[in-house]
Amino acid sequence: MEIPFAEAYRIKMVEPLKKSTRAEREQWLKEAHYNLFGLKSEQVYIDCLTDSGTGAMSDRQWAAMMTGxxxxxxxxxxxxxxxxxxxxxxxxxxxxxxxxxxxxxxxxxxxxxxxxxxxxxxxxxxxxxxxxxxxxxxxxxxxxxxxxxxxxxxxxx
Structure with missing residues (x-):
């Protein structure tokens, strides 16, 4: 299988993420009864469930938001x-x-x-x-x- 190149763009916004240990993640999943919707967003390092708010915005998107x-x-x-x-x-x-x-x-x-x-x-x-x-x-x-x-x-x- 051929792996595609990453899309070419510069990230315009970053947000710090807290790393967790495997033990913490296992405990959080257990407390959420293994329901991903029961996790808090700050407990998720890489979000493969949702499609909301997971991408950086382009400079044009930021500019449009400021002048909207x-x-x-x-x-x-x-x-x-x-x-x-x-x-x-x-x-x-x-x-x-x-x-x-x-x-x-x-x-x-x-x-x-x-x-x-x-x-x-x-x-x-x-x-x-x-x-x-x-x-x-x-x-x-x-x-x-x-x-x-x-x-x-x-x-x-």
Whole structure:
């Protein structure tokens, strides 16, 4: 298997992390009943569970954040987002959300009905939760080979 090069960028923000011992980590996991959602963020050195807040921001992202319009309603940044999405997708209406799982909840509340079967390629836990909350079935369409991380085939389901 060929290992890809790391992406080329400079980190613009750092946050100190506290290292822990194996004994501490084992104790924390035991106290959390081996449920990763029961851990405190400061107990996690490398986060392989969440996709939130784990990446550095570019200099342009920081600059945009400093100059952004933070008004509750009618902000110019909303209209810039709306116009950009409209230009790309042709959609007239946009509902901004802070995360994909929140957007998924809005979308599924309209599209997914009781008894629906929603196929997917190994549903993420919140996706499965959103589907099952609506009394629908989250059907994973992967093949057994999908669980074999060493097997290189073009499609695993």
């Amino acid at each position: 319009d933070e008004a509750y309603a009618g902000s110019k940044s909303f209209f810039q987002l709306k116009d950009t999405i409209g230009a790309i997708t042709g959609f007239e209406y946009v509902i901004p959300t802070h995360q994909g799982r929140a957007a998924e909840n809005v979308l599924f509340s309209h599209l997914v009905k009781a008894g629906d079967i929603i196929p997917g390629n190994s549903h993420f836990d919140t996706t499965k939760g959103h589907i099952e909350f609506r009394k629908a079935v989250a059907l994973d369409c992967t093949i057994d080979a999908a669980k074999d991380t060493q097997l290189e085939i073009p499609f695993k389901g």
